[in-house]
Amino acid sequence: MKSPSILVAVAVAAIALAFPAQAGETWRATGFEQPESALFDAADNRIIVSNIVGNPGEADGNGYLSLLSSDGKLITRHWVGGMDAPKGMAISGGRLYVADITRIRVVDLASGKLISSIDVPDAVFLNDMTSDVSGKVYVTDMLADTIYRIDGDKPVPFVKDALLASPNGIFAHGGRLIVASWGKGIKPDFSTGEPGGLLAVDLAGKTVTPLPGAQNFADLDGVVAIGDSIYATAYMTGTLYRYREGGTPEAVAHFRPGSADIGTDGKSILYVPLMNDGEIVALRLD
Template identity: 75%
Template sequence: MKTLIRSTLLAVIGIATMPTAHAGEIWRATGLEQPESAFFDAAGKRIIVSNIVGNPSEADGNGYLSILSLDGKMVAQHWTDGMDAPKGMAISGGKLYVADITKIRVVNLENGKLVSTIDVPNTVFLNDMTTDASGKIYVTDMLADAIYRLDDGGQELFVRDAALASPNGIFADGGRLIVASWGKGIKPDFSTAEPGGLLSVDLATRTVSH
């Protein structure tokens, strides 16, 4: 089944820099299967898309990455195979990192080959990723109210706090992380008892604030 992905994603096409505040459909891409995240690779002048192809929490080996041109053309549908349910992505040290349930996949940016897999113990549902100015990687664990940090020295639980309320999207902004909370009281169908919002996590103190 062909899935459409719209190019209105701010992080992908930089619509925020356009003079108008009204987002409109610029193009559609076909050939994707349950696209979860679209990542703008500025150096490569391309868009990398993660395809889940199944249950987002099931390790079924069906997930893969695709490459789109900046005008929405399919460049490589199966650029990287061998994943389960890939989601958010980040680039650090010339490599692409991909959140994949309880693992982080490391991909060669030149050829799309899967270089290695990092197991992140005690995680449940790794979701989005970002890098700070020093190249450290942060990844949200949506179903555990947690954020993990990775660097050359290894990995660590950066913060676990109920105030994160199912952290989904994440973006490093100077000395803080901006986190998009899905909401409190998450249910099996991913609805919530309370709506989410934007939060801030101080990188120095690891304090969560609204």
Template identity: 80%
Template sequence: MKRFIIPALVATIGIAAAPAVQAGELWRATGLQQPESALFDAANNRIIVSNIVGNPGDADGNGYLSVLSLDGKIVTQHWTDGMDAPKGMAISAGKLYVADITKVRVVDLASGRLVASIVVPNAVFLNDMTADHTGKVYVSDMLADTIYRIDGDRPEPFVRDALLASPNGVFADGGRLIVASWGKGIKPDFSTAEPGGLLSVDLASKVVSPLPGARRFADLDGVIAIGDTIYATAYLTGTLYRYEAGGTPEAVAHFKPGSADIGTDGKSILYVPLMNEGEVAALKLD
């Protein structure tokens, strides 16, 4: 696999650091190690966080998962060890699926025990994950313009399309996947020749469609939807965007560079991993 490097301070090169967000912030969990994803586990009233601990593309065995309480306290720092550079996560049928470079790790949700590793053939850099209403799991491959689908333990290419433009965040929303793309022509500092935007992939037809008014506006990382509103982060600037159909993306919060794969309780709270700060911030939405 090609070496894939995102320096911890890449976003500080030529980019002004935005101030930490104030309005709506409930708490910050500290003491984490390059937290990339924060997933709300509704069945167990907790937040699961993936910690990369090193180069996001290195199979170095340093990565692990942590558990936070809903008020931002670390319940278990090393809940699941034995990973390389864990990133996005999804829950399906009592199991936690974790994107880990070229594998998808499967964790027993009750115990935190790593029970399986699913090798995804031809994967380059697996990033975010989501599960649809039938329990099928999807994982983006950012460096291959591909989204894979996993049914049980069987991975298969779901859609491969240049329109995905380095797909990072994925979120199952009814009969579609919402995709946050990083953009085209990734440069050494991880800026892009053409910034990314928000896309929709129809689960039945697999047709990829840009969301109107949300094309080519930022190098996007995480994405979630609450009702008809989509939220997405831009890693390099730390910006949190809000988008509604018929409108254009609006910046609603500013963090330091490094905001990654956001999670939500599905109602009114967002969980924002701040990779470069080693923190997760909880925001109360208006």
């Protein structure tokens, strides 16, 4: 995510002492510039990091992507440039798709070349991305309660529903999309009148279903699913939550404010971008 208002809102909190290393923390990579998303590229065993570098809603040309090895070593600081405020990402068909305010940037994974940009008409603030088992790519528009699907190089509105309540994180899991909602009634400092929760969108029927026991508990940002567990970050507090259906969200790690669009190797590791600290943390799950 984030709006410049959020960065101001968390400035005081960022002065506090850093949290100690988290249980299960395997490495911590530093030196990034507002890292918003960390996506695991399984084919090349590496992590792609999006760097906003400035106002998250401004087309300033400052944004770029970095590459990390799976053990947290820097491969390339400036891998792909020519972006404004890159956020969530998805991989499909040898291409990397990157949400960049009102357009989708398309990168050839093999060469690291920016090959095209897809404008999304009526988009306000594109945020996170995911791809399903068929290779279809989806992106959230947080400030328009909308999810788009990218068919070829054409963006198509997939779901527009007030129930999405500022959809931020998105993750394809089985026959549905898991969505992390920021919440309703967003204020200038990006706090909410009603905090968000976890939702599911059926890929076939496009119905939006709140996940039981996981509503109105936090202003959520990134989300991934591993097995029967869903993990989500709360940007404003830095909390990482775990949720299993039928239960309630449980805080499993605490960072300073700024935990954003998490990634995973799909097995036992989470990659947590700490946007305000310029860091990526790898956590091994229990």
